[in-house]
Structure formats: C-alpha cells, structure tokens
Amino acid sequence: MVERRGAVENLVIDSAFWRGRRVFVTGHTGFKGAWLSLMLARLSARVSGFALAPPTDPNLFTLAGVGAGLDDRRGDIRDLEALAGALEAAQPEILIHLAAQPLVRQSYAAPVETFETNVLGVVNALEAARRVKSVRAIVVVTTDKCYENREWLWAYRESDELGGRDPYSASKACAELVAQAYRKSFFEGGAAVVTARAGNVIGGGDFSPDRILPDAFRAIAAGEVLRVRAPRAVRPWQHALEPLAGYLLLAQKACEAPASCEGAWNFGPGADSERDVQSLLQRFMAPWGEAARWRIDGGEHLHEAGLLRLDAARAREMLQWRPRLSFDEAIGWTSDWYRAFAAGADMRAFTLNQIDGYLGQWTRLTSPFAERERDAAKETFHAAQGIA
Incomplete structure (x- = not known):
C-alpha cells in the first residue's frame, strides 16, 4: 500500500494549479504519454495531444480510453507545420514533449528514423513553441541513456558528460544539446525550457517489443518460455507514474519560478529498486504460477548497457520529488494490471484506479471537498487491488 509513505498535506502537486491549465503533450498515444494524459485529466487539466497512431495493438491509449478526455490530434513530430x-x-x-522512437534495439534497425524523430522532433517542438506566446514552460523528456555510460558504480548527475554508444542513446544526447541551444538562443527571458531524464520505466499497458515485462506477458499468454538476454543486468526499475509525477512537478515549478529550474533534471529510483532482470522477473511472474517460465537466451545480441544509475538529488531537494512505490509495489502494480487485462477487466477503470491511488498520495487537494476527494481516491485504489 502506498499510504504508508507520508502525509498527503506535505506533498506538492497542487490540484489548484492544474485545474483548467492548458497542457500540450506530444506522444500522447504512447505508453508514458497515455499514462501522463490520464494523470492530467484526473487533475482537471485541459489536455491537447499530438502524435501518430498508437504504436502497438493492443495499446494503453485505446484500452484506457485516453482519447475521450483530451483534444486528440494526429501527426508526425517531424512535420513542423x-x-x-x-x-x-x-x-x-x-508543453510536455514525449514523442520519440523509444527503443534501443529498434534504433539499430532504423537509425535514420531514430535520429529524425528524436533530434529533429525536439527541434520542431521548440521551434513551434517559439511561435506561440501562451507557452510558459517546456519540458523535453529524454532518457537516462543520454549519459556517456562508463558503467561505473556511482550515479550520474545532471552535469556529467553526455554520450551514447547506440543510435537511440546518441539521439537523446543530441536532444539534450538541442534543448540547451534553444534555451540559450531563443528563450532567454521567455518560456522556461527544461529537460527530464528517466529510464527503465515499467507499468501496465506497455506492449512494446523487446521490453522485458511486455515480452514476459506475451510469453505467459502464449504458454511459451520467455527467453532472457541478460538476467544479471542491473537496472533502476520504477513505475511510469513516478517520473511522470516528477515531470508535473517540474512543469509546475517552471511556471512558478522559472529562474530556479533551468537545465536538466534526473528522476531515478533509490537503491532499493536497483535489481537485476532475474529479480524483476521472479517478482513479476510469481502471481502467474506455473504458467510463467523463463530461460537464458544464449545467442549473440547487440550491445546494451549493464549498469546505469541516476542521482536524483536535485529533484529531491528542489522539487521534493521522491519515489512513492517500493520495488515490490511497482512490480506488483504492473503485474496486477496485466492480470486484470488477461481477465477481461475494464482497463480504463482499472488504470484510473491506480492513478487515483497514486495521486492520492501526491496531490495537495485545495478544494472544499479535499477530504472527500482523497478518501474516494483511496477507496477506488483499494477496490482495484482485489484481483483473482
């Protein structure tokens, strides 16, 4: 349960700030974009989205009825006009810019598309924002993989060197440089431009190829044995809701005190969530019983980083952002979502229940009905946990 983590009144997402706020999300049909759009809808923001059609079938955007609560516009981020x-x-x-080609292995297969989407897409988002005077804050979401990863033991800080061995990582490092150049060249004294770095997010509704938990779910559903490339690789796992809450806090801060928040921000979990792939799979698969099996895939594979940690001290100190879910909770919520989907549950209601349970721990409710709203959020979350 998440309520053990602290009193709601001490937390910092202010519902009054977001109520009626006009927010534009690129990539709203993707995994993180769909979760973010639902969070914003729960905060009563006025959301517009711009993206291609959902990238997979099935997908969270459709299953959770995300389009019902926003201005859903379709287009390619590479099309500036x-x-x-x-x-x-x-x-x-x-403006929260999430649209991207998000897969490391896909970047090897389609490097040109990856650089076009991940670099030119940021250029276009910032160039378009220059033309719209209403924009006060721009959050460009990149990744923890934008760092020159030396696989050392200590965590990367925002000031550490950018780099990237694979096309995906390099494209995101370039995106960071683009955001920095635009901020210094065109937005001084104007809209705040910040970047947000997170990685290895998990959560229900991700059906992307070559991601460990979606692959695990597909193997279970098909009655197959999951092949695992690197069971000992360590990652800092976190539920998608965690960095998304950080992006909301950052956007709020950028509007209210832009001079204090320029530059890059890390949103990574603590040491408790730094586990190897084997530990992740054991926790995720446990509720499925004997239907869930995996083995090591001994073939040759393209390079992937073995260890990468983020130092989120800046977000902790300046935004009061901290992960609310433990490793077990994050995996448990994710496994619950996929089991509910497999059982034919109403996935819009289930997804919103998880969001309500999470935001109920983060949000400072400022309406006269705050206590009633908070109690209702807790009740719906608790009801959502009763999965056979």
Whole structure:
C-alpha cells in the first residue's frame, strides 16, 4: 500500500494549479504519454495531444480510453507545420514533449528514423513553441541513456558528460544539446525550457517489443518460455507514474519560478529498486504460477548497457520529488494490471484506479471537498487491488 509513505498535506502537486491549465503533450498515444494524459485529466487539466497512431495493438491509449478526455490530434513530430498548427490552435501554457522512437534495439534497425524523430522532433517542438506566446514552460523528456555510460558504480548527475554508444542513446544526447541551444538562443527571458531524464520505466499497458515485462506477458499468454538476454543486468526499475509525477512537478515549478529550474533534471529510483532482470522477473511472474517460465537466451545480441544509475538529488531537494512505490509495489502494480487485462477487466477503470491511488498520495487537494476527494481516491485504489 502506498499510504504508508507520508502525509498527503506535505506533498506538492497542487490540484489548484492544474485545474483548467492548458497542457500540450506530444506522444500522447504512447505508453508514458497515455499514462501522463490520464494523470492530467484526473487533475482537471485541459489536455491537447499530438502524435501518430498508437504504436502497438493492443495499446494503453485505446484500452484506457485516453482519447475521450483530451483534444486528440494526429501527426508526425517531424512535420513542423502540422505540429505548429496544432500548438497554435491549442494555445497551451505548458508543453510536455514525449514523442520519440523509444527503443534501443529498434534504433539499430532504423537509425535514420531514430535520429529524425528524436533530434529533429525536439527541434520542431521548440521551434513551434517559439511561435506561440501562451507557452510558459517546456519540458523535453529524454532518457537516462543520454549519459556517456562508463558503467561505473556511482550515479550520474545532471552535469556529467553526455554520450551514447547506440543510435537511440546518441539521439537523446543530441536532444539534450538541442534543448540547451534553444534555451540559450531563443528563450532567454521567455518560456522556461527544461529537460527530464528517466529510464527503465515499467507499468501496465506497455506492449512494446523487446521490453522485458511486455515480452514476459506475451510469453505467459502464449504458454511459451520467455527467453532472457541478460538476467544479471542491473537496472533502476520504477513505475511510469513516478517520473511522470516528477515531470508535473517540474512543469509546475517552471511556471512558478522559472529562474530556479533551468537545465536538466534526473528522476531515478533509490537503491532499493536497483535489481537485476532475474529479480524483476521472479517478482513479476510469481502471481502467474506455473504458467510463467523463463530461460537464458544464449545467442549473440547487440550491445546494451549493464549498469546505469541516476542521482536524483536535485529533484529531491528542489522539487521534493521522491519515489512513492517500493520495488515490490511497482512490480506488483504492473503485474496486477496485466492480470486484470488477461481477465477481461475494464482497463480504463482499472488504470484510473491506480492513478487515483497514486495521486492520492501526491496531490495537495485545495478544494472544499479535499477530504472527500482523497478518501474516494483511496477507496477506488483499494477496490482495484482485489484481483483473482
């Protein structure tokens, strides 16, 4: 349960700030974009989205009915004029740029597309934002893989060297440089431009290929044995809701005190969540019983980092951001979501219940009905945990 983590009144997502706030999200049909759009809808923000069609079938955007609560616009982030037109029509105060080609292994297969989407996409988002005077804050989401990863034991800070051995990582390092250049060249004294770095997020509704838990779910559903490339590789696992809460806090801070928050921000979990892939699978698969099996895939594979940690001290101290879910809770919530999906549950209701349970621990509710709203969020979360 998450309520053990601290009193709601001491937390810092202010529902009054987000109520009616115009927010533009690129990549809203993707995994993280769908979760973020639902979070914003729960905070009563006015959300507009710009993205291609959902990248997989099934997908969270469709299953959770995300499009019902926002202005759903379709287009390619590489098309500057289409993006600029959508942004102009929405007149947002906050732009959160999530649209990307997000897969390391796909970047080896399609490097040109990866660089076009992940670098030119950021250029276009910032260029379009220059034309819209209503924009007060821009959050460009990159990844923990933007660092020059030396696989050392200590965590990377925002000031550490950027780099990238694979096309995906390199494209995200480039995105960081683009954001920095635009901030210094075109946004001084204007909208705040910040970047957010997180990685290895998990959560229900991810059906991407070559990701460990979606692959595990597909293997279980098909009655197959999951092949695992690197069971001893250590990752800092976190539920998608954790960094997304950080992005909301960062956007809020960028609007309220822009001079204090420029530059890059890490959103990574603590040491408790740094586990190897084997530990992740054991926890995820346990509720499925004998239907869940895996073995080591001994073939040759493309390079992937073995260890990468983030130092989130800046976010902890300046945003009061901290992960709310332990490793077991994050995996448990994810496993619960996939089991509910396999059982034919109403996935919009189930997903919103998880969001309510999470936001109920983060949100400072400022309406006269705060206690009632908070109690209702807890009740719906608790009801959602009763999965056979």
